[in-house]
Amino acid sequence: QVQLQQSGTELVKPASSVKISCKASGYTFTSNYMHWIRQQPGNGLEWIGWIYPGNGNTKYNQKFDGKATLTADKSSSTAYMQLSSLTSEDSAVYFCARSRQLDYWGQGVMVTVSS
Amino acid sequence: DIQMTQSPSFLSASVGDRVTINCKASQNINKYLNWYQQKLGEAPKRLIYNTNNLQTGIPSRFSGSGSGTDYTLTISSLQPEDFATYFCLQHNSFPNTFGAGTKLELK
Numbered sequence: 261q262v263q264l265q266q267s268g269t270e271l272v273k274p275a276s277s278v279k280i281s282c283k284a285s286g287y288t289f290t291s292n293y294m295h296w297i298r299q300q301p302g303n304g305l306e307w308i309g310w311i312y313p314g315n316g317n318t319k320y321n322q323k324f325d326g327k328a329t330l331t332a333d334k335s336s337s338t339a340y341m342q343l344s345s346l347t348s349e350d351s352a353v354y355f356c357a358r359s360r361q362l363d364y365w366g367q368g369v370m371v372t373v374s375s
Numbered sequence: 376d377i378q379m380t381q382s383p384s385f386l387s388a389s390v391g392d393r394v395t396i397n398c399k400a401s402q403n404i405n406k407y408l409n410w411y412q413q414k415l416g417e418a419p420k421r422l423i424y425n426t427n428n429l430q431t432g433i434p435s436r437f438s439g440s441g442s443g444t445d446y447t448l449t450i451s452s453l454q455p456e457d458f459a460t461y462f463c464l465q466h467n468s469f470p471n472t473f474g475a476g477t478k479l480e481l482k
Contacts, residue, residue, distance in 0.1 A: 264418075295471070305462060305473035321470040355419070362409065362464060362471070363430070365418040 282356035381474030407467035
């Protein structure tokens with residue numbers, strides 16, 4: 261069965277970076293898009309971008325260009341998102357989701373940016 | 376960006392009730408509309424894809440309809456496990472955009 265297992269909660273300092281992961285299993289990792297989504301109380305859900313692990317192509321929501329960098333490791337079937345120059349406004353739960361249809365989602369990673 | 380206006384934001388209902396949740400897009404999204412259920416601390420679960428296609432394993436009390444800019448999720452007879460938050464997603468146009476969510480609470 262399709263599973264997306266995300267890394268654990270992160271507490272990070274302002275101006276730093278964080279890299280969170282999404283390990284896929286139960287399907288062909290290289291043949292499906294992986295999306296990333298942000299959820300913030302009061303701001304709802306925002307689509308960050310996608311990566312196609314088969315060739316590494318990416319597409320970003322303009323809002324997150326320069327903030328998020330998506331990568332994928334085919335050998336471990338793991339997708340990554342690095343968030344840089346963090347501020348308190350980046351505190352959120354971040355999800356990965358599979359395929360053009362966003363059919364299966366990971367459980368989410370809570371990132372808290374605080375000094 | 377396409378704006379998705381979801382209503383209502385909160386819905387209070389009883390077991391056995393029929394409920395509807397709506398999403399209105401700011402422009403035609405050609406039926407590329409999914410519905411999800413989210414419970415606290417859990418991964419969102421896709422219920423309906425492309426307006427009216429039921430995800431495998433989802434009970435048939437869930438259904439979707441719509442076209443153009445207006446879409447509806449219907450739960451025909453609420454069960455205790457259905458009290459959760461629901462949101463819509465349009466994936467017709469870049470960037471994908473979401474409704475703000477509907478919290479379905481037990482009356």
